[in-house]
Amino acid sequence: MGVKIHDLTTPALIASSKAISENLLTMSKARPGDALRPHVKAHKCTSMAKLQKDHGHLNFTCATVREALGMAQAGLGNDLLIANEILDVASLNRLAELTTDISAQITLAVDSIETIDALCKSPIKQVLIDVNVGLPRCGCEPSQAGELAQLARSRGLLVRGVMGYEGHCVGLEDRSQRLDQVTTSMELLIEAHRDVGGEIISAGGTGTYDINRWANEIQAGSYVFMDSAYAKLGLPFHNSLAVLSTIISASQQGWMVCDTGLKSLGMDHGNPLITGAQVWFCSDEHTTFALASEGERQASYTIAPEIELPVHSSSTIGEKITVIPAHIDPTIAYHDVIHIISGDDVIDQWPIDLKGWAI
């Protein structure tokens, strides 16, 4: 007898094998091969990255040096982009040293003289010029990109192209508004690319994977699992991940409590969802909720049936339910393993092996 979903200690991350497969297929049809550079920050899991590779995507995006090292060590180092500015020369040198005997190609984002200086002190020599396309975060001004590329080349770096993340657009619920803003952003990136050159124009995320026609590679990650924030966009991806939870208390006044809380859920996008319930608030190891009335039921998201254990009026203490995170990236980063579900069976356990920062 194998492990069943109800045998798991809660809270536990569970994911539907079938829904993941369908999500991978849908994306690889829409953006085959190198047209997608899956972002591993969403799942932090080399088991998932291997499936993405099996679907034809050989190049990956990372957010941290630790993610890049883990990917290289797992044999997924064909073409790794750290889509982030790294000033820590010691970490870059360790990354280069630890991947010396592994076939790994590593490219970094740069957006300043200082980030170019840091790379020049390390053996890593490939860069993209990171361009600000409207999200107030990293990236140089579009008008500076050509100058930075020239500086990088003069310092011996190989400039492979540009990247620019339209993070302020990916979550816009109205598709036409999303398209308008992506157009504005990508016109800035294309303008920068004219000055920079190189073969890569990297951008995008799950919310713009089919809208962004300017970038030649999209850095989507969330599509494999989805979350309640992304579900509002009506994309053709299933919500395939949830936190399995146990009802541990029920009050006479109508609320119930389960054992999933702030330490098993990313909370920056707000409270999680529980099918059939209205969530009141989360504490460190608890979520308080009540049965939803008809009018309150939120039906704007669909969850893979294998991982949907809703609350009913007959639900009792000890019963397992599932909690749908509002934001998967910071949710997954709290856990050690994802339990892969088929029917009632736990058919695999994927270590979340790309967490942390120091290498």
Add this chain to the structure above:
Amino acid sequence: MGVKIHDLTTPALIASSKAISENLLTMSKARPGDALRPHVKAHKCTSMAKLQKDHGHLNFTCATVREALGMAQAGLGNDLLIANEILDVASLNRLAELTTDISAQITLAVDSIETIDALCKSPIKQVLIDVNVGLPRCGCEPSQAGELAQLARSRGLLVRGVMGYEGHCVGLEDRSQRLDQVTTSMELLIEAHRDVGGEIISAGGTGTYDINRWANEIQAGSYVFMDSAYAKLGLPFHNSLAVLSTIISASQQGWMVCDTGLKSLGMDHGNPLITGAQVWFCSDEHTTFALASEGERQASYTIAPEIELPVHSSSTIGEKITVIPAHIDPTIAYHDVIHIISGDDVIDQWPIDLKGWAI
């Protein structure tokens, strides 16, 4: 040459040795010995628990089975209260089995027939009756407590007393309002205790450690580190913990970006603080902020000088700064280690060894 604060890979949790020592001393004077049952959920760190033991507190509070096991294995199992409802009989049995050869006394909270049933199927026989004192979470109605105690005793359990967490009061900024509401809550707990009996009346947290005179033990945890939410209460504890961060980008338009984000900060209490800056928003691995004007500077909190690296108008890319979490508990749960700082030196590294759930 030892490791210096500026050598650490960021993001990294850092804590001031001096400020921790002062916090431990302040609390142990106010609530010596068994008058405090430190809650380990705040720090999830047996190195810290050992210091708390050295300050005379031999009994501890845990939120999870995993925390209790880790404490017992670290030799801190004198009297461990899991202040939570556990329905997972398999985990309770594993906990009992794994602590068979260790001197560990374990007590659980119960608030229902089902939680009593679960304990009756395990070798763990000591309980507190968990009473709802106003926070809509776990705990039975005060009027049910006596009946539940009777049931527990009739099933062979040892009822050691009551607990009731006034979590809706601990964060109230106005001290007299805090006192009023604690009074109301604790009158309910005392009423329940009259029906239940037993020597323990367990309640409270850092926000009510000196207000709650009804409980004979207080379950405070945050006082050792503090956070920007608790700092508003004006308690005599220093903010001793921060996330060390590197400025990785600076825009011509005035904002800057550091490498601490949603995966290194608990976000349920909102954005973190950066001395000298106004925080705009956090992404997975980034916080965007700008220099604060005079009027915007938030001076309502004090940070141990050893861990305060503020932003200045002269701050540059590559410079280290510190980010003060709004809520420490879910912040610490993202990290693997706390670096203990004295002056510029990293004098110790404490593993955050009580994370996770499955045992």
